[in-house]
Amino acid sequence: MSLQLDALAFAAHPDDVELSCAGTIIKLAKIGYKTGIVSLTAGEMGTRGTPEIRQKEFEAAGEIMGLSVHKILGVPDSRVQANEENRLKVIKAIRAYTPKIVFAPYWETRHPDHAHCSHLVRESAFFSGLKKIDTGQAPFRPGKVIYYMEMYDFSPSFIVDVSDTFADKIKSIRAYDSQFHNPQNSANEDEETFISSPEFLEFIIHRGEYWGNKIGAKYGEPFLIREPISITDPVALFGEAHLTKFP
Ligand SMILES: [Zn+2]
Numbered sequence: 021m022s023l024q025l026d027a028l029a030f031a032a033h034p035d036d037v038e039l040s041c042a043g044t045i046i047k048l049a050k051i052g053y054k055t056g057i058v059s060l061t062a063g064e065m066g067t068r069g070t071p072e073i074r075q076k077e078f079e080a081a082g083e084i085m086g087l088s089v090h091k092i093l094g095v096p097d098s099r100v101q102a103n104e105e106n107r108l109k110v111i112k113a114i115r116a117y118t119p120k121i122v123f124a125p126y127w128e129t130r131h132p133d134h135a136h137c138s139h140l141v142r143e144s145a146f147f148s149g150l151k152k153i154d155t156g157q158a159p160f161r162p163g164k165v166i167y168y169m170e171m172y173d174f175s176p177s178f179i180v181d182v183s184d185t186f187a188d189k190i191k192s193i194r195a196y197d198s199q200f201h202n203p204q205n206s207a208n209e210d211e212e213t214f215i216s217s218p219e220f221l222e223f224i225i226h227r228g229e230y231w232g233n234k235i236g237a238k239y240g241e242p243f244l245i246r247e248p249i250s251i252t253d254p255v256a257l258f259g260e261a262h263l264t265k266f267p
Pocket residue numbers: 032033035036131134
């Protein structure tokens with residue numbers, strides 16, 4: 021039995037998608053697409069919070085994003101590697117959810133787990149199509165692996181206008197109350213980390229504005245596709261741009 025998802029985002033840790041491309045994931049769900057997020061790890065090496073708190077936060081964020089699937093694969097945190105064992109876990113998830121497109125973190129990134137996640141998803145998306153890799157499921161290969169941006173920039177293949185879902189993206193980030201700065205909740209003020217500083221959320225907002233500005237929108241999220249994109253009708257795709265503010 022497989023569940024057909026339209027879009028599935030993979031992440032190394034439970035809050036990675038929220039911080040990077042949640043605006044797009046929420047937008048796709050609002051259009052009516054079936055969306056999912058699979059986190060490789062439970063984020064148990066995080067400095068703040070406990071696994072129980074993080075699980076509740078993960079579920080709350082999933083509700084906000086309108087996901088059809090929200091799953092943790094159980095790879096140990098800080099030990100994400102593109103090895104045989106993990107490839108099989110990701111292949112099983114891809115075959116179970118048969119997503120038309122898959123999102124993965126951009127391979128140049130700060131956290132080693134994220135870089136390994138990027139390679140792991142690309143390799144698994146390919147191998148998932150091979151019949152002789154037997155998981156008891158039908159072989160399936162997603163239409164495209166699309167990379168989302170975290171700390172390090174790339175020259176985007178496209179930017180999604182997320183002006184209408186950016187507020188919900190921030191809400192989904194705030195669901196991870198133990199991880200982020202919250203002036204209303206001094207009980208969670210454990211040791212400060214990079215992402216728990218008050219400046220971090222501002223940084224996320226400024227990044228959204230920066231990429232939105234590039235396409236004449238209030239907020240945007242950039243994506244990278246490694247292969248050239250095949251287009252049959254450039255007029256249909258780009259022709260209406262002459263009506264926009266920044267053609
Ligand atoms: Zn992470």
